[in-house]
Amino acid sequence: MTSNIPDEELALKVKEWMEWDQNCTTKAEIQQLVDQKKYEYLKQVLCQxxxxxxxxxxxxxxxxxxxxxxxxxxxxxxxxxxxxxxxxxxxxxxxxxxxxxxxxxxxxxxxxxxxxxxxxxxxxxxxxxxxxxxxxxxxxxxxxxxxxxxxxxxxxxxxxxxxxxxxxxxxxxxxxxxxxxxxxxxxxxxxxxxxxxxxxxxxxxxxxxxxxxxxxxYYKILSDSILPEYKSNSGNLKIAYSAMHGVGYPYILDAMKIAGIDVVPVKEQVMPDPDFPTVTYPNPEEGNSMEYSIKTADAEGCDLILANDPDADRLAIAVRIDSGEWRKLTGNEIGVLLGWWLLSNFEKRFPDVNLDNVYMLASTVSSKFLRGMAEKKGFHFIETLTGFKWMGNEAFDLIHNEGKKVVFAYEEAIGYMCGDGVLDKDGVSAALHFATMAMELHRNGLRVDQQLNELFTEYGYHITNNSYYFCHDPPTITKIFERLRNFNGPQSYPNSIMNGVCNVTSVRDLTVGYDNSQPNNKPILPVSKGSQMITFEFDNGLICTLRTSGTEPKIKYYTELCDSSKDASYLKVGENLKMLVDGLTTELLEPKKNNLAPSE
Missing domain, CATH: 3.40.120.10 (Alpha-D-Glucose-1,6-Bisphosphate, subunit A, domain 3)
Known part of the structure; x- marks a missing residue:
């Protein structure tokens, strides 16, 4: 079989595969590729x-x-x-x-x-x-x-x-x-x-x-985390639920029983289907994934939509607003609401606990809302690298090595850790806590988006604008980030954008290990030379992080504008942020020059 393969290394790998693999389908696949002399493809999949x-x-x-x-x-x-x-x-x-x-x-x-x-x-x-x-x-x-x-x-x-x-x-x-x-x-x-x-x-x-x-x-610990007064929900808020063709539905039903909450299933997506027939991508953050949920919610008179991803570790939310239209909450907005709700519940359950022993965590590319909330309320906020591997291990150390209480952790990519029962993102517990919160707000005559606005009024409008560009050429990505590190000459980062509209107050580069907001310019967070990640903070409250994706050919940007002024509003701050993002990404990433494809 391998005698006619011109590449000796490849021939050995093919022989090895045929000896070791006991799956008839994949063995036949390799055999067919050999018969078709697709040697370059075989090198890609066997020699790497x-x-x-x-x-x-x-x-x-x-x-x-x-x-x-x-x-x-x-x-x-x-x-x-x-x-x-x-x-x-x-x-x-x-x-x-x-x-x-x-x-x-x-x-x-x-x-x-x-x-x-x-x-x-x-x-x-x-x-x-x-x-x-x-x-x-x-x-x-x-x-x-x-x-x-x-x-x-x-x-x-x-x-x-x-x-x-x-x-x-x-x-x-x-x-x-x-x-x-x-x-x-x-x-x-x-x-x-x-x-x-x-x-x-x-x-x-x-x-x-x-x-x-x-x-x-699992459900015993989850039940213990719900206050008794929220376990007999008689509210008439109707909730639609999508499992996004994944595993979540039976587990969500069991969770909702704890608080006496019923959900209306999105029938087209509620049962597992590995082909994900109704969505381009089974990601509740993107594309048309919420289309069937909205149709179901409209038909059934629901005012709230909960959607898990296929393995039910993440949670997406959409709420019906005053106009009757649907507003899909960002991952940060869900994090703001869950952080507030879980802290409020914690204070009711443990009124004598000193908040100086209480912690919340978020990834470095998530909103800084919890940081501002911590400064006013007296609990601690810790920022970690992106990913729940960092937040989970940080939470473990706080709980088991330092005797602290971790109430909440989240990342903007709709991942939430509610309490310390699971030290990872959990879309089932997050769905129950969010639904319980929405029911209680509804009984008090408030919608979820109205409560969010009240929190922004109290702690400042923290509006985010996150997206990405596709870039399938790794050398181009390297060139973009190296340009940022030598923007005004060797080893100098940008000091302003948009002709001085925003002046840079600090730069943190976790690829090379530089942070000029820290003593000796050494960052607190771990350095990772294998990925690109630079954060800029500006004098007008704007924060921007540029990073590469670990799993996809993307340059991601995460921006947030905080405005605590009396005349601030969601719309006003959002419009201002959009203008700044347009200018910032154009100047720093040069998408046209570098042939970057925007997100859909």
Whole structure:
């Protein structure tokens, strides 16, 4: 088969794949590519491999080491197991591993293959017997004190993708150096072990279903977080719910029972469907994803829409406003409302607790509203790098090492951690808390958007404008960011934009480790040379962060304008921000010159 392949390395990789892979479909796929002499494509998928990072793995499902498939999962599971034996052997020997999966193509299969690898070496595996929301995995890791947890999901990626997300023994997403250690062990254990493909292992007594116990304890903690007066909702606010063709619906129903809340399902999207037939992308943040929710809400007379992403770890919200039209709340606006609501509930539950021991967290590209709220209320606000891996681990240290209370954490990409039951974003608990808040506001004659306006009036209008440009050429991205670092000569950043309309007051560059707002220009947040990220603060209250995406060919921008003046309004501040963003992105990114494609 390989004798006619002109490239020796490729020929060896093809031979290796055909010997190691036991999936008939992907073996046939490689054979067909060889027969068709598609050697360049074969080099892409066989001579390179997908690298394991802090987000684990995520990519297209097809044959090859650079793609998601059975053989890559077996290799990854073997590497993960060896890493856990090296670093967390006590927890591994005693309590094993937790495994969950969403409703995507091959998710259950990938979870079972991982289970087989661990079972083949005599370890205990807790594999959920059906699809679960992603937050159930970190919850179960901490509940059972396992060495790690794996959730097979690609979240809101297109239907052809899948992913492999790993949680550490603390119930948080892994952070360095665990990712590098796992990658190293994957490369040291590429050849499938003798029993890694053994399906009979799925009948082992070491394979346990944790669903019933995990559900019971998860909803008990969630119930305890809801004040008694909010558990018998008699309000007539009607709520529509979409699972975005994912796993969320039965879990949302159980959550809403805690507060006596009913939801109207968006029938076209409420049941799992790995082909996501009604949306271009199964991401409730983008495109036409809320179209069916709005149709259902209009037909049923609903005034609030809740929508999870397919693995139910994120939450999108739309509210009917005074005009009768729908307003889709930004991730930051949802964060403002949930932060206020959860702190209000915390103060009612624990009236004697000193807020000096209370913390809220947000990613560095999220709104600074909570920072301003903390200054007035007396709790602490901490900013972390982008991603719940950083917020979760920071929260864990605060809770378990310092004895602090973490009430809330969020990132603007509609991810919310309500309380400390799950140290990761959780779209199920966030949906219950938001629905309970909306019901209580409704009983008091207030809409959600009116409450948001009251909060802005009290703490300042924090209006955000976030978007991105596509850039499929990595050298162009590098050139754009290097220009910013040498804007007015070598090693000098921009000092103003729009002919002095905005003057730069501070620059933080977490790629090179520079922050001129800190002593010795050293940033507090961790530096990551492998990604681009620069934040500018201006003298008019404008903040802008430019960064590259870790999973997509995008340059993202996050901007916020804070205005606490008496004549400030949502509309006025928003219009001012839009003008500033247009000027800022034109000057700093030069989209036309660099052929950047704007978001749709």
């Amino acid at each position: 491999r997908m690298s394991f990072g802090t987000a684990g793995l995520r990519g297209k499902m097809c044959a090859g080491y650079a793609r998601m498939n059975d053989l890559v999962i077996v290799q990854t599971a073997q590497g993960l197991l060896k890493h856990l034996e090296n670093q967390y052997s006590e927890a591994l020997n005693k309590n094993g591993l937790v495994l969950g999966y969403d409703a995507r193509h091959n998710s259950e299969r990938f979870a079972q293959l991982t289970a087989q690898v661990f079972l083949s070496q005599g370890y205990k595996v807790r594999l959920f017997s059906k699809t679960v929301p992603t937050p159930f995995v970190p919850f179960a890791v901490w509940k059972y004190k396992t060495a790690a947890g794996v959730m097979v999901t690609a979240s809101h990626n297109p239907k052809d993708d899948n992913g492999y997300k790993v949680y550490g023994s603390n119930g948080c997403q892994i952070i360095p150096p665990d990712d590098k250690n796992i990658q190293k062990e994957i490369l040291n254990n590429l050849k499938p072990w003798d029993k890694s493909w053994d399906l009979s292992l799925l009948k082992s007594p070491n394979l346990i279903d944790p669903l019933a116990e995990t559900s019971k304890d």
